[in-house]
Amino acid sequence: MADLFPDGLANRLGPLKIVTRSRYLGHHKGTHRSTKTGTSLEFSDFREYHPGDDLRHIDWNVFARTDKPFIKQFLDEQEMRIHILLDATKSMGFEQKWDFARQLAIGIGQIGLKSGDTVTFSTKNEQQEYFFRRKGALQRAALKKFITQIEQPTLHGDFTDYALRHIPKAVTVLFIITDGLEPLGKWEQLFKRLPGICRDCRVITVHDPSEEEPQLQGDIRLLDMETQQAVEVTMTPRSKQQYMDRKSEHESKFLSLAKKYGIQTVRAEVADGILDTVSKKMRLVGWVR
Incomplete structure (x- = not known):
């Protein structure tokens, strides 16, 4: 079995850090600068002494x-709390989407852990x-x-029906x-409710080339991966264009709705690979640096 996330790939992503404009950070010490003042070694400002302040x-x-x-x-340096929620409905198992989605989850998670x-x-x-x-x-x-040991997606129904139940509290x-x-x-x-849970919500949509422009011709039988319903179609240039x-x-x-509710998005193409998606696309929109 091929290594889903080789060490060489991890090393290429190693220098990156996840960045956020959210003021909500964790209560534990970390490497991210908070808007509060605290006990790091980097000077912020002066203020007048008040009784009870540390004389030191x-x-x-x-x-x-x-x-x-x-x-x-x-300046107070605190940790971020990063949560990654992966869609495991059956459509995510089409072609190479599942492996690519898991690579993204591993890459983002390892960047956070290293910081x-x-x-x-x-x-x-x-x-x-x-x-x-962790x-x-x-x-x-x-x-x-x-993440590697999670099997092929088998969940029926819509991802949006269960997403909220699997997001922990206090996420940066x-x-x-x-x-x-x-x-x-x-x-x-879903988008209406996400900002009340996390002020910095980011959606990565995964796309496979064979899904974008199907190479199908003639009379074929298509099976819906989610509902298992079959439909007989004749694939012509016109029907392909309609699809x-x-x-x-x-x-x-989808993008308009996300923008309406302040949800950030990145389109991730399987053909682009994990490295370009994270180090170029996500850096371009300011998610990492």
């Missing part, structure tokens, strides 16, 4: 010049729920092993990896 933080040089006590303030952040991951199959929670660079191998950055094929009405219901137009319309409306 008085700047005696300023006191000598002004005859007033001022307290040194330092000292708390990373959680969740998904759900027909028979089992999966949840991972912190620290030494846990990167554990994350890779956990939320990554949702999906193909986005659920009805637009259900996506709108592509409808898919494009769905994706356009």
Whole structure:
């Protein structure tokens, strides 16, 4: 069995860090600068001394010049809490989407762990729920092993119906990896509620080339992976174009809904590969640096 996420790939992504504009960070020390002041070594500002303040933080040089006590303030560095939610409905098993989606989850998770952040991951199959929670660079191998061993997606129904139940509380950055094929009405219901759970929500939509422009001709029988319903069709240039137009319309409306509710999106093409998706596309929109 081929290695889903080779060490060489992990090393290429190693220098990256996940960034956020969210002011909500965890309560534990980390590597991300908070808008609060705290006890790091990087100076922030002065403020007047108030009874009860730590005398060790008085700047005696300023006191000598002004005859007033001022307290040194330092930037507070805290951890982020990163959650990755993976769509495991059956359509995600089409062609190479599942392997690519798991690679994205591993890559994002390892970037967070290397930065000292708390990373959680969740998904759900027909028979089992999966949840991972770790912190620290030494846990990167554990994350890779956990996600690699998840079998092919088997969940029936719509991803949007269960997504909210699998997002933990107090998340700084939320990554949702999906193909986005659920009805637009259900996506709108989900998007409405996500900002109340996490202020920095990011959706990565996964696309496979054979899904974008099917290489099919003649009389064929198509089977819906989600509902198992079959339909007989004659694939002509016209019908193929109609399919592509409808898919494009769905994706356009999906992006409009996401923008309406402040949800950020990135389109991830299997053909582009994990490295370009993370280090180029995600960097371009300011998700990593």
